[in-house]
Amino acid sequence: xxxxxxxxxxxxxxxxxxxxSALVQAGHTVALHYDRKAPDEGFFQxxxxxxxxxxxxxxxxxxxxxxxxxxVQATLNCIEEIxxxxxxxxxxxxxxxxxxxxxxxxxxxxxxxxxxxxxFIEGVPTDKKTWVKGGPEQERYQYRFYTNxxxxxxxSKKLLNFQKALGLKRxxxxxxxxxxxxxxxxxxxxxLQRVMELARRxxxxxxxxxxxxxxxxxxxxxxxxxxxASRIVARPLTLYQFTDYMVPIIFCADRVExxxxxxxxxxxxLSPHRMDLYxxxxxxxxxxxxxxxxxxxxxxxxSGEYEENRLRYRDGAxxxxxxxxxxxxxxxxxxxxxxxxxxxxxxxxxxLKIAFWLLSCSKKLVCHGQIFHPRCIExxxxxxxxAGYTRDAVKLRNTSAPNFVANLVRASPGxxxxxxxxxxxxxxxxxxxxxxxxxxxxxxxxxxxIGFAESLSAAEPTLSDRIDWNLVxxxxxxxxxxxxxxxxxxxxxxxxxxxxxxxxxxDKKRSHNWxxxxxxxxxxxxxxxxxxxxxxxxxxxxxxxxxxxxxxWRDWMVPAGKNLGVHxxxxxxxxxxxxxxxxxxxxxxxxxxxISALAAGGVQVAPDYDPPDAHEPFSPxxxxxxxG
Amino acid sequence: MSxxxxxxWTRQRRLAFWYRYTWKLRRGAAKMGRRLTLAAGGGDGAQxxxxxxxxxxxxxxxxxxxxxxxxxxxxxxxxVFLDLGAKRDLHxxxxxxxxxxxxxPQGFMHPSSTIHALNFLRHRYAAGKWxxxxxxxxxxxxxxxxxxxxxxxxxxVESEQRDHVAAVVVDAYGDRPARELAVTAGSSxxxxxxxxxxxxxxxxxxxxSLTVPIMGGVQRRALYGxxxxxxxxxxxxxxxxxxxxxxxxxxxxxxxxxxxxxxxSPWHSTTTACLLRYAMLGDEVALHVAKxxxxxxxxxxxxxxxxxxxxxxxxxxLKNQNSGRFTGSQDLLGCGLINNGQWF
Numbered sequence: 013x014x015x016x017x018x019x020x021x022x023x024x025x026x027x028x029x030x031x032x033s034a035l036v037q038a039g040h041t042v043a044l045h046y047d048r049k050a051p052d053e054g055f056f057q058x059x060x061x062x063x064x065x066x067x068x069x070x071x072x073x074x075x076x077x078x079x080x081x082x083x084v085q086a087t088l089n090c091i092e093e094i095x096x097x098x099x100x101x102x103x104x105x106x107x108x109x110x111x112x113x114x115x116x117x118x119x120x121x122x123x124x125x126x127x128x129x130x131x132f133i134e135g136v137p138t139d140k141k142t143w144v145k146g147g148p149e150q151e152r153y154q155y156r157f158y159t160n161x162x163x164x165x166x167x168s169k170k171l172l173n174f175q176k177a178l179g180l181k182r183x184x185x186x187x188x189x190x191x192x193x194x195x196x197x198x199x200x201x202x203x204l205q206r207v208m209e210l211a212r213r214x215x216x217x218x219x220x221x222x223x224x225x226x227x228x229x230x231x232x233x234x235x236x237x238x239x240x241a242s243r244i245v246a247r248p249l250t251l252y253q254f255t256d257y258m259v260p261i262i263f264c265a266d267r268v269e270x271x272x273x274x275x276x277x278x279x280x281x282l283s284p285h286r287m288d289l290y291x292x293x294x295x296x297x298x299x300x301x302x303x304x305x306x307x308x309x310x311x312x313x314x315s316g317e318y319e320e321n322r323l324r325y326r327d328g329a330x331x332x333x334x335x336x337x338x339x340x341x342x343x344x345x346x347x348x349x350x351x352x353x354x355x356x357x358x359x360x361x362x363x364l365k366i367a368f369w370l371l372s373c374s375k376k377l378v379c380h381g382q383i384f385h386p387r388c389i390e391x392x393x394x395x396x397x398x399a400g401y402t403r404d405a406v407k408l409r410n411t412s413a414p415n416f417v418a419n420l421v422r423a424s425p426g427x428x429x430x431x432x433x434x435x436x437x438x439x440x441x442x443x444x445x446x447x448x449x450x451x452x453x454x455x456x457x458x459x460x461x462i463g464f465a466e467s468l469s470a471a472e473p474t475l476s477d478r479i480d481w482n483l484v485x486x487x488x489x490x491x492x493x494x495x496x497x498x499x500x501x502x503x504x505x506x507x508x509x510x511x512x513x514x515x516x517x518x519d520k521k522r523s524h525n526w527x528x529x530x531x532x533x534x535x536x537x538x539x540x541x542x543x544x545x546x547x548x549x550x551x552x553x554x555x556x557x558x559x560x561x562x563x564x565w566r567d568w569m570v571p572a573g574k575n576l577g578v579h580x581x582x583x584x585x586x587x588x589x590x591x592x593x594x595x596x597x598x599x600x601x602x603x604x605x606x607i608s609a610l611a612a613g614g615v616q617v618a619p620d621y622d623p624p625d626a627h628e629p630f631s632p633x634x635x636x637x638x639x640g
Numbered sequence: 641m642s643x644x645x646x647x648x649w650t651r652q653r654r655l656a657f658w659y660r661y662t663w664k665l666r667r668g669a670a671k672m673g674r675r676l677t678l679a680a681g682g683g684d685g686a687q688x689x690x691x692x693x694x695x696x697x698x699x700x701x702x703x704x705x706x707x708x709x710x711x712x713x714x715x716x717x718x719x720v721f722l723d724l725g726a727k728r729d730l731h732x733x734x735x736x737x738x739x740x741x742x743x744x745p746q747g748f749m750h751p752s753s754t755i756h757a758l759n760f761l762r763h764r765y766a767a768g769k770w771x772x773x774x775x776x777x778x779x780x781x782x783x784x785x786x787x788x789x790x791x792x793x794x795x796x797v798e799s800e801q802r803d804h805v806a807a808v809v810v811d812a813y814g815d816r817p818a819r820e821l822a823v824t825a826g827s828s829x830x831x832x833x834x835x836x837x838x839x840x841x842x843x844x845x846x847x848x849s850l851t852v853p854i855m856g857g858v859q860r861r862a863l864y865g866x867x868x869x870x871x872x873x874x875x876x877x878x879x880x881x882x883x884x885x886x887x888x889x890x891x892x893x894x895x896x897x898x899x900x901x902x903x904x905s906p907w908h909s910t911t912t913a914c915l916l917r918y919a920m921l922g923d924e925v926a927l928h929v930a931k932x933x934x935x936x937x938x939x940x941x942x943x944x945x946x947x948x949x950x951x952x953x954x955x956x957x958l959k960n961q962n963s964g965r966f967t968g969s970q971d972l973l974g975c976g977l978i979n980n981g982q983w984f
Contacts, residue, residue: 337903
């Protein structure tokens with residue numbers, strides 16, 4: 013098998029020399045064209061390197077311009093050189109100076125021997141199919157182009173439109189069927205000789221001289237009309253891929269592994285700035301390092317690896333912030349966060365604290381406290397510093413709440429991060445929780461009595477603050493009742509707002525089949541209204557508030573754990589559980605005190621409804637409803 | 641007048657301002673050019689290959705070798721220094737390096753003229769070329785910069801029809817205060833200060849000149865906790881294809897024409913870089929010079945300078961849970977400080 017290369021070069025003479033010597037070293041012959049537009053020094057450098065080399069011939073130089081006949085002329089000059097040299101090769105491989113082999117010479121020769129007689133050229137019949145991705149296609153040969161499409165774009169377009177208006181459409185020369193395709197081909201010498209016969213005809217030259225981008229038309233049309241379709245393999249053996257901007261990508265030194273995996277024999281373009289890439293590929297070309305072999309049918313089929321990468325990174329790395337790209341959505345960096353996180357939402361700090369204690373026991377979770385407390389940031393385990401924020405860095409946090417949450421979540425990779433969100437805190441973060449797909453919500457519909465008692469002591473208590481029940485005792489009943497009557501509508505309003513968010517969330521996250529929402533209702537003063545899949549309903553027929561809630565909290569751990577994807581341990585014997593028990597007992601005492609104080613003021617706070625399943629015996633109170 | 645008419649004339653006035661301002665910059669550069677003397681190296685970059693870098697030099701000689709060798713490896717072919725150091729003796733240190741040109745001001749130069757002098761040098765050495773504008777304490781890191789050439793980055797960015805590359809300045813620090821570290825002529829700052837803040841940066845809204853401020857980082861959390869909005873902005877445009885019209889207007893953060901200030905297209909993210917800053921290793925005198933020179937370049941937006949903060953932080957322990965160790969560009973890629981874009 014004799015193989016000749018046509019190489020068109022116009023820059024980086026050192027690399028051109030390297031390419032040609034590699035080709036020659038493997039026993040092939042090269043016809044080289046060096047652009048006359050490029051500085052002569054480069055040409056002299058290449059010419060001197062192969063001055064009297066029997067396997068290298070220099071074609072007559074022409075000034076090559078993009079989209080013009082000159083590039084075809086340069087190729088034809090190279091073919092003529094091969095003819096004059098009398099090399100009589102079996103195949104001719106058409107490459108540019110920016111290409112480099114990515115497989116061994118022996119592989120290529122063996123491949124061509126296996127496929128002897130086939131022509132590797134892309135040719136799409138443009139009368140029937142579209143090949144061009146943008147710009148003129150059939151107009152490229154139907155009309156005449158006298159100006160360069162890129163250099164004098166406006167003028168060229170005007171001239172084209174002028175011809176269209178006058179109806180100056182022309183017929184294809186010799187009545188050939190037009191075909192278009194990639195410029196890079198591998199053809200048999202016999203076919204090329206037949207092509208040359210046609211190419212020497214004056215009418216053919218005259219026609220193609222005024223077509224647009226003839227390098228994607230000339231050889232493709234002639235070969236597809238001369239050779240039966242069964243002998244044509246419509247895939248070029250040179251690997252080239254494009255960016256979003258339709259520019260060929262340039263492979264850098266760290267992509268050698270990728271290149272040698274591909275079922276192609278050459279790749280374009282390669283970075284001319286670091287020589288490591290060429291050193292590695294030289295080893296491959298001369299067969300010193302092995303490449304992955306492929307089946308005959310798989311040859312020249314592009315893998316999806318690059319395309320996947322291109323689409324994936326179009327808008328930045330998935331899940332990571334893109335600094336310098338102004339936020340499109342009001343949730344800023346949190347909008348780019350893919351990792352799941354959770355928020356425990358409630359109406360009073362005391363109730364949230366119990367959830368905080370329970371969730372802090374799991375080693376797979378990082379549960380922060382009230383991170384949006386107006387006076388401080390309560391981090392996990394009540395530490396003083398986390399993710400670069402100190403406990404007092406309230407102003408820093410307030411610069412952007414979504415970014416703050418995103419930073420917290422990113423600071424503990426591999427663990428599910430969550431935080432407490434008391435009603436009224438965190439600006440629009442509650443909305444984000446129900447808007448984005450990744451956050452999960454644990455909703456505590458609180459007891460208004462507890463919330464009320466808390467509001468009497470402090471407006472925004474921290475986790476370490478305790479309810480001052482003495483206030484209930486010392487406050488006159490009339491004042492207490494007035495405050496209660498003020499507080500209850502506020503409480504109901506907050507609950508309604510939460511309901512609204514939950515129903516929005518249910519609409520938005522309908523497609524999720526995992527449990528993203530766990531709810532509990534601690535309010536015994538009215539029928540519970542729960543939406544979620546994992547519903548824990550309070551039963552008013554159970555005697556005693558705290559005992560019941562203790563059981564409920566234990567039951568709550570099952571759906572909550574399911575929601576967060578962790579197994580919350582059975583905590584009944586643990587230190588935390590004792591702490592919770594004590595707290596709940598204290599709450600119950602205080603709550604009874606409050607009920608009697610309110611009763612003294614004439615307000616009856618008691619279960620005033622008949623639950624629908626009151627007649628049923630006690631059954632597991634946790635229910636799972638399927639949605640959608 | 642109608643609201644639309646109002647908007648129109650407001651815009652016309654702003655455009656007129658920037659047009660006049662460009663002429664001011666042009667005059668400033670020409671004027672400062674006459675007041676600079678060439679102390680070493682070639683007077684123009686005609687014969688030089690590789691990317692030119694224009695650097696204001698503050699007299700920190702201990703980091704010079706590290707600086708030169710890193711950027712030579714990256715692909716910088718010509719260093720153009722504006723010697724602002726207290727002793728103005730850089731030409732003695734550079735010696736006979738063929739790729740270094742040293743310019744120094746004749747007599748006293750007001751700090752506010754620094755930017756004009758640098759603009760002059762950029763236009764003199766890099767007209768029509770890509771030019772790197774960095775500080776002598778900065779380490780430019782871009783995706784896979786260990787194996788790729790600066791020219792590779794430029795080729796890719798040019799293929800996306802862009803004339804500039806944006807970057808974020810990230811302060812590097814150690815696990816001890818930087819002042820306690822022994823810096824010698826041969827020491828590598830990357831080993832002395834191996835940590836950086838992985839998260840805690842924030843992209844602000846684009847301003848009138850299309851600049852997109854990026855706030856955050858070590859300085860904001862360590863020094864500006866009480867007034868985070870006053871923290872220095874971290875966005876930079878260190879790599880620009882210098883045309884006749886392009887001038888830096890504020891440090892290396894803002895340019896005219898304004899299209900050079902947008903780091904990404906709205907529909908498309910592109911490759912960005914990171915400038916790891918080792919200013920905390922600088923000695924007192926050099927940092928004083930740097931502070932003055934930077935302070936003079938903050939016009940017209942009067943933002944906070946970075947070097948005073950670096951000087952303060954040199955005495956502080958800054959490492960915390962958010963700190964990441966810098967071992968290569970993949971560490972910065974992993975937390976989004978560098979964006980790979982679609983560069984394959």
